[in-house]
Amino acid sequence: MKCKEIHEVLEHYLDNELSPEERREVREHLKGCPACREELASVKRYRKAMASLKTMPAPDNFLESVHRRLDRSPLRRLLDFLFMPVHIKVPLEAAGVLATVIVVLFLFPVTPKRDSFLAMREKEASRMPAEEIAPKAPDTAKIPLLREDSERHMPSRSKGDKKAAAEEPEQYIIALQITPASMKTPPMAGMDKTSRLLGSAMKKAEVHDDRDISVDVEEKDALKDDETSSRKAVVRPRSESPREVNDTVQEIKRLAGSLEGRVIREKYNKQNVPDRIILEIPTRNYTDFMNQLNRIGKPEIQQTPTRRAKRSTQLRIDLVQ
């Protein structure tokens, strides 16, 4: 046996766990190896030292302490477990809560809701006198608020009101004034002056926002010259052709499709011209839909649903000619 192997079996040698043959080999090696004899002496000293450690007796009041702890109420035990010792556990737990909050805020950042922003704009607009309202503002502020925002500004309903609300249909009802085709497209190059002036005048009269109000000086002068005819043209009620109505319906359908919506139902009048279309669009796309609808016609909200739909919003669009 080599010295390394002897060192490995010295413990077993002292515990009498070796076979007689192995014991004899170890004994023979130890006789001629001072280093291994020193190692054996070291192991013996270690054992003696460990065995010399005195037994530590339990404190005199040990039994009483155990009984006191056994008699504690479960609530007290839980509180002790959670908060004792206070100067160590409370700061550690506070740090843990803070870290959790930071992680949650990092994973789910708090951003102001778009609808809330619109509600704020509307509130501000309602406070201001009508003439002070900037012409551009109504473009977005006009859009009816979703239920959760409108509810914040409304006083609490009485029981009767609630009953009535329950009977209301859960959809937006929108009256859409169809914009004539001539208003949607820019004037053609070959158009005569009267037609262009008529178009500009109608635009000025019907479209309240200033998006398209860019009548040039020449047109204004021309309007002065031909004032009477243009006024008559503006006030004269127009009725759109079934073709234009159909085109509008197609545009609405395309718009709904582009915003992940779908057409639920279409209703036709006696002349077989569509006069109502019911759509369903994702609630998150409602604002975009209303913005786009402003370009197709002139929407006017007749009724808003009593409850805010979580995923999809239903809209009934009545086509007004």
Place this chain on the structure above:
Amino acid sequence: MSRRANSSEESIQRDRKLVEEVQLQKSDAFDALMIRYKDMVFNLCYRLLGDYDEANDCAQETFIKVYRNVKSFKFKSSLSTWIYRIAVNTCKNHLSSATRRFQIKAVRLGNPAREGEPPLEIRDVSQNPASLFERGEEQQAIQRAIESLPPRKRILVVLRDVEGKSYEEIARITGLKAGTVKSTLARAREQLRQQLKGII
């Protein structure tokens, strides 16, 4: 040999009677059980934790667990092995708790005895009742050396070299294989002897 076997048999019978009385909720039966094992449990906790108050807390916790679980004790092992197992697990949980690591007022020497092992810790034991008990410098040095071992090695050294348990019993208490116990214990002893060179 025969006398030792008889003594062991008597001890087992006494434990069985004690447990049955505790299970029947006889008055003072649990006190008798505690009186029989409290010093053994306290000493084990003290050697594993190295702190008098923590040892007291863990020893009490051990007996509370014994009291709450004694109804399900089926004598699959001896009572002392079962109590040792509870005490070792309680101390192990305590050693790994963040609270304890925070509580240790120790100066780390930053010069570990061996690479990969935790550094030697010097505790402030001047007010510790145990330090009054262990006046000998050698005893204190041995205790500090034991504390510097990682939990598993510490448990094996205390059970084998301090408490004098057999390898089989240590395997039953710790749930380790006997081979693992022997090899880990050999490494722990080697580490301790190196640390205690010049002291013992």
